[in-house]
Amino acid sequence: MxxxxxxxxxxxxxxxxxxxxxxxxxxxxxxxxxxxxxxxxxxxxxxxxxxxxxxxxxxxxxxxxxxxxxxxxxxxxxxxxxxxxxxxxxxxxxxxxxxxxxxxxxxxxxxxxxxxxxxxxxxxxxxxxxxxxxxxxxxxxxxxxxxxxxxxxxxxxxxxxxxxxxxxxxxxxxxxxxxxxxxxxxxxxxxxxxxxxxxxxxxxxxxxxxxxxxxxxxxxxxxxxxxxxxxxxxxxxxxxxxxxxxxxxxxxxxxxxxxxxxxxxxxxxxxxxxxxxxxxxxxxxxxxxxxxxxxxxxxxxxxxxxxxxxxxxxxxxxxxxxxxxxxxxxxxxxxxxxxxxxxDPAEIEPWRPGPPAPDHLRGVPGRWWGEGFEYVFSWHDGTLRARGADDPAGKPPAVFAPLPDRPDVFRTVSGREVGELLRLTRDERGVVVRMHWATYRFTRTQETFDGYDFRVGD
Missing domain, CATH: 3.40.710.10 (DD-peptidase/beta-lactamase superfamily)
Incomplete structure (x- = not known):
């Protein structure tokens, strides 16, 4: 060749x-x-x-x-x-x-x-x-x-x-x-x-x-x-x-x-x-x-x-x-x-294990639902990230940066909804049970806009 x-x-x-x-x-x-x-x-x-x-x-x-x-x-x-x-x-x-x-x-x-x-x-x-x-x-x-x-x-x-x-x-x-x-x-x-x-x-x-x-x-x-x-x-x-x-x-x-x-x-x-x-x-x-x-x-x-x-x-x-x-x-x-x-492609950097998400964010990584669609939140390279569950592999994720004076509020610094805020809501035990991203509600199960949970039903 x-x-x-x-x-x-x-x-x-x-x-x-x-x-x-x-x-x-x-x-x-x-x-x-x-x-x-x-x-x-x-x-x-x-x-x-x-x-x-x-x-x-x-x-x-x-x-x-x-x-x-x-x-x-x-x-x-x-x-x-x-x-x-x-x-x-x-x-x-x-x-x-x-x-x-x-x-x-x-x-x-x-x-x-x-x-x-x-x-x-x-x-x-x-x-x-x-x-x-x-x-x-x-x-x-x-x-x-x-x-x-x-x-x-x-x-x-x-x-x-x-x-x-x-x-x-x-x-x-x-x-x-x-x-x-x-x-x-x-x-x-x-x-x-x-x-x-x-x-x-x-x-x-x-x-x-x-x-x-x-x-x-x-x-x-x-x-x-x-x-x-x-x-x-x-x-x-x-x-x-x-x-x-x-x-x-x-x-x-x-x-x-x-x-x-x-x-x-x-x-x-x-x-x-x-x-x-x-x-x-x-x-x-x-x-x-x-x-x-x-x-x-x-x-x-x-x-x-x-x-x-x-x-x-x-x-x-x-x-x-x-x-x-x-x-x-x-x-x-x-x-x-x-x-x-x-x-003559660039060399592929090997993946290496990294530290887990900080203790106060341990409940965030995983699958969430917003507007009827499923999203995956994850912790990689020291940052909180999110992407649509059906996003193509090459589409960059949204990346969040914490606000220094508000520990449960993040700014979207790249990707989807860049510039918008992500707010975490916790229950009485301190567990994150709900999030709002660009004011849209994100929950662990698929819900209607008025909060109907399909998993629980009537």
């Missing part, structure tokens, strides 16, 4: 050949294996192609701007429900909220005023802000998903002003340097590949002109390597492993960013948007989180993998290509992640 690196390398070579992409660079990051890289083709210039080759990553840039926004939120500099006009002096559309701009539900038109993609001349910051008076809100705010580079550009400028620097300076100081993403930046280096448009009816590859995105840089300006981007994807999937001290963002904040706020298609729920992140569901409760990117001559796909059997910690993949039409790049990142999890 072909070993996994060879299998993955063959997938990259096939995508490069099928997609007729002059250069492809792929990398796979995971906590339990050495970094895997593969490059195919050539740069189109005098520099050799290798893992250090720099490609334009386009809209993957948005994920970095989103991280800067969330840092500002965590530091108390803004609220996600603030109107953007609270942080920028705007002639129009100042009521668009930070949250809606991050999730592409603010309704703003896609690009700044003018024919940016015709002239390849992006506006300066002052020009972009002044021209907002000529920009359309093409949909009512909150109505539905509508992708907007302009929206992320506004957020990037707000972050820059709140931090007292340029967007690029703030990004380098607060994200790139702490995570060691030394090859990532707003400008190409001497190791940059040339971007091409490959002719549809011949093998000729036309070099694309370089384009500086000016004020719209926070939406699409960055250049990087596949190795840097695989690490960034791993951070988005498993921040606690990549950034254990939370120097960039806490794991809870990244989890908030990953929650889907809108589908991108009302009929085919194949992808959604969180706070600046694309979420792509996979079979068996697996999610790929990250972003795609496209700029003249370049395509990029940067995704981390969460959930499912075989998924390793800090698992992220990046595929970068030097063709504006080599769409095989987009699917390849997802296929590499799936193949790695299937053919």
């Amino acid at each position: 072909t070993d996994v690196p060879d299998r993955l390398g063959r997938m990259v070579r096939q995508a490069q050949a099928t997609g007729r992409i002059p250069a492809v660079s792929a990398a796979l990051h995971r906590a339990d294996r050495p970094l895997w890289t593969c490059t195919v083709g050539d740069t189109g210039n005098d520099t050799p192609l290798g893992p250090e080759t720099v490609f334009r990553i386009g809209s993957v840039t948005k994920t970095f701007t989103a991280a800067l926004v969330m840092q500002c939120r965590d530091d108390g500099l803004l609220d996600l429900d603030d109107p953007i006009g609270r942080h920028l002096d705007l002639p129009a559309h100042g009521d668009a909220t930070v949250r809606r701009l991050l999730s592409h539900t603010a309704g703003l038109q896609r690009e700044p005023h003018g024919d940016v993609w015709d002239s390849l001349r992006a506006p300066a910051v002052d020009e972009m802000l002044a021209d907002l008076a000529r920009v359309e809100r093409v949909l009512p705010a909150g109505r539905r998903f509508h992708y907007s580079n302009l929206g992320l550009a506004l957020l990037g400028e707000a972050v820059a002003r709140l931090r007292g620097g340029t967007w690029a300076e703030v990004l380098a100081d607060r994200v790139l340097t702490p995570l060691g993403l030394t090859a990532t930046g707003p400008h190409p280096t001497e190791r940059a590949a040339t971007g091409f448009l490959v002719d549809a009816y011949s093998d000729e590859a036309h070099p694309e002109p370089p384009a500086d995105f000016g004020a719209v840089a926070p939406a699409a300006q960055l250049w990087s390597t596949a190795t840097d981007m695989a690490r960034w994807a791993a951070f988005l999937a498993d921040p606690a492993a990549v950034d254990p001290d939370g120097a960039v963002l806490s794991a809870a904040t990244v989890e908030e960013m990953r929650w889907p706020l809108t589908p991108t298609d009302e009929s085919v729920w194949a992808a959604g948007f969180g706070l600046g992140l694309i979420l792509v569901p996979q079979p068996e409760r697996v999610t790929h989180v990250g972003h795609d990117g496209a700029m003249p001559g370049f395509l990029a796909a940067v995704y981390g993998r969460r959930g499912g059997q075989g998924t390793a910690g800090a698992m992220g993949c990046a595929v970068l290509g030097s063709s504006g039409t080599g769409v095989e790049v987009f699917d390849l990142s997802h296929r590499l992640l799936a193949a790695a999890a299937e053919h």
